[in-house]
Amino acid sequence: MVQTQCVPRRVLVMTRIGLVLLTAELAQPERAGALSYSKLAQSCRGRIGPANRVEHVEISDHRVLKYIGEFWTSKQRQAASISEISYRACFKPQLPRFFIELLTQKNDTVYDPFSGRGTTVIEAGLLGRSIIANDANPLSAILARPRFSPPDLARLETRLAALPFAKEFETEVDLSMFFHPQTLMEIISIRNYLKEQRKTGHEDDIDRWIRMVASNRLTGHSTGFFSVYTLPPNQAVSPESQIKINRRLQQQPEYRDTRKIILKKTLSLLRNLTEAQKRNLRIAGNSAIFLTKDAVDTAEISSESIQLTVTSPPFLDVVQYSNDNWLRCWFNTLDAGAISKQITISRNIEDWRKKMSSVFEELFRVTRPGGWVAFEVGEVRNGKINLDEYVVPLGLEAGFCCAGIVINQQTFTKTANIWGITNNKSGTNTNRIVLFCKN
16 A cells, blocks of 8 residues: 655745745645646746656555656756865765755755765855764764865965975875976975874864865866876775876976965855855854764764755665775875775665664754754666665664655756766756655
8 A cells, every 4th residue: 555755834925935845746646737736846946848848656555756857946057166175976966955945944954964065064164054964984073074264365375485485295006107207396395284184173164175176186187286187076986997098198296386276176166156145154153063973873973953964875886985095095094994994885785774763763852843854865877776776664663754755857968977967868968866754
């Protein structure tokens, strides 16, 4: 027998929000139709068209609505410039912003247990929400936390000018295939300076900003990076592979001025931030919590304190984070091998399901009554596995109500690669978000 979902009744009065109509219809599936979908899509800033539709799917004896369409912009570059930090397998800023605007109010707490580059919490901070970020990889906090303290450019220039660049250097790994000797000397000098600042407890917001930007500029495919031409910055190749790239392209590393590149990237990150947004980020940063924990064990987060979680967990063994981030780990004196053991890389769907079951139990503990979880899972194994159909039962078993599955489809563009989007099929990028509410 097919059952309908439990319905968080307090949300039904919020008729100004289209997604609430989605929730209401789950109590009466027979009422699902074009009028309600039209209102939902309007609230999503989407366009009504023949490709937009509502479907039903039966999962674990529950009838769940799938809303399929283009619910947020397909223009990759419309987000705040502060978001333009590369990281593998991250979603676009428009995704968390949509749910933050829809399901939270100012000063509510927004959480991401798999924070990555910090997309969710940055968007929450920009919108005046409090934030908590967690990720087993310490690179996550290195890339996210500094952006809650946008620097004064004069102070940054002064600090960069004062960086002590050595005339000789030693390194435990051969990086000559990536960097010109002078550039490598500067990189090692910055690395040693930051290491000493952290060791002595003198690292401040400007140092952390330099660390974040330098980590992001190590390797890439233009002169805006420290390295010779290589793969995009969210995917560092091995030294052996870079030697082959150099040989194939008949290239040698040229000198890159690290100070100028750090300053140029800073200007780019800050270019469209308003004073109000900078203020919101600083306020959120003052109370922010950054954890480096397993997502199933976050005792530092108070029970029933989170209004909204927006997250995207590791997808089976699709992404090898340690391989992609080995150079960033080296620069930040982190053990890539040890980090890799802490990150969830499940080889099969059953192992992944067991891990996510524990994650949902912890999410239920920290979510307050009336709070939400937007769990983005995409498609894996070339669309052969739709993880959303595995996620729905996990949320129900933890105690959540399932408000439906939102499937955002966009025409694939070349720039999507920059944002780490890989779940493209037939020219389309698809985000699949399972939405839960705690009654």
